[in-house]
Amino acid sequence: MRILLVEDDAKTAQYVARGLAEAGHVCDVLASGRQALVQATHEPYDVFVVDRMVPELDGLSLVKAVRGAGVKVPVLFLTAIGGVDDRVEGLEAGGDDYLVKPFAFSELLARVNALARRPPVQEQKTMLRTADLELDVIKRMVTRGGVRIDLQPREFSLLEVLMRNEGRVMTRTMLLERVWDFHFDPKTSVVETHISRLRSKIDRPFAVQLLHTIRNTGYSLHAPR
């Protein structure tokens, strides 16, 4: 994947660029919003990672301009302030996701991956399938190997999010945002508890494990590779 990183703090930029390179992505780094605007509208990228505070043209204005130019590349904002208003501002400017500094690199990577491939087809699917696990969005029904599984509403939403992002690592924060609409970090193990409950219903009774824990990062649902 080709990623454009707009970040003026050298250390952060270096850290992120190296991490992305190690993950197999190509990363271009620019420290000025104005330069980034030129680059973003002339070169093809899969994801933009934009710090809100960059010189010459701030992140928000940069993304507005990029969107205005018709570029539909997904944008992940990086920021020091994570208030609701700031988030909403970012989304309204054309951003797709928001990450508050300081962040764990694994969090950034997980979100970049989630943004990069969002085929519209996937979103319209009302029947999700991973191996022999099936989820019917309309009927709110889950079966595995033909056997009906009873889930609580929250467990169902959690499974749906994991299945829609099959194979991708979903961090705890991402799940808190998408499943619970929590934009703060509860100090107790809300996600872990529900994952554990879900696991006991969809994985434990079966031979093949689909729900995987990626240590220090998050969770991922996929058939064994």
Added chain:
Amino acid sequence: MAAALFTGAFAIASLLAFRSIHNDLGEKLDRTITDTYAVMVATYSPDDIEDLIGSVNAHVAADRGKEQIFMLTGPDGNGLAGNLPARPVPAGWATLQAAELGLAGEAQYRTFTGEFDSYRLLIGMSEADVSEINEIALTSFASAAALVLVLALAGGAALAINVQRRMQAIATTMSRVSEGELAARIKLTGNGDDIDMLSKQVNDALERLAATFESMRHISVDIAHDLKTPLNRLRLVIEEAMEAQREGRDVAAQLADAHAESDQINATFDALLRIAQIESGARRSRFARVDLTAVVAEIAEVFGDVAEDNGKSLATAVEVAAVDILGDRELLIQMFSNLVENAIRHTPDGTMIGIGVSADAGGANAWVADNGPGIPVGEREKVLRRLYRLEQSRTSPGSGLGLSLVKAIADLHGAALELGDNKPGLRVTLRFRSAADKAAHDAGA
């Protein structure tokens, strides 16, 4: 300028008054002439002109100052009586100069000439009096107008100077405020005029500004003071790591500690920032109707299993079907999360935690209670302070900001927060005003 307008208005009024006086006097004069004529003509009979002549002569004798003029002429135009040299005059009213009448002097006369049986009788009166009165009136009005002009100019100037002075006072105060003297306020004259009202509003705004600044200053002092400790801890861990490295020992453990400590500092900082944002009241503008029972139900659902996993139980006691309050759903969720999580973390295994909603005429009440160790009476106020930890909780994870965040959110919603004894345990009660109530109150405030 206002003075010119004022004077102009006065001048026009004077002019109208003057015209009115002039006309009145003129009419009076004419009436006198008419009356005199009528009296005199009454003494005439066609075959006896002597009575009329006598009457005219009598009048002439009575009037020495030549203010009244009389002239009686016969059929051939010859003078029969009067104090005027005989001359032909047309019948009717006329205003004639002395010279035209063959008299000396500059006076003007108002005359009436009547014709009867080819006799002519002229009665006239000098307009000297009228002129004099007119002149006096004119002079008076002119002087008055001049005086008005002067007063208006002076008054206007005085007013302008006064206003200017007060505006200057306002400008000076604002200047002092912007230089950092936040306690400066505009002095009110107390006469309740427009400038005073404006000054009062500016003072109110300055008051709010000062309060915000004070709050911000407070926060930065708190932050500086309370983050020093974990920052120091971080430094120590890093120093340990450096030493271990010098001695060739493995530093993995210290690095992990340092990482955890720095995360903790960030979390604390974020929480402090969040509290500051909430305290600034900015979120109030995005309040909407929120069903409190739905919020509580969601919390119960989210944390039910979590409580269980931690060896506790969570039960709900929602006493009403639905109750709306005006607020920010996201903040309310966070507030209740904090309360429930506190209960989960700071109580021993087996504790029963409860969450509930009730409503009465006064508004909606929500509570989170547990039968754990509770908070000692003396500490109940202190725990709401930022970064304060109870002795018994000092070693458990958490930044100590949970309850101060709860307080900040409660305050923002205008809800009363109470930490009470659940006998045993802690009972946290929140009293909200109903949505309709609050909306009405806020509108009137």
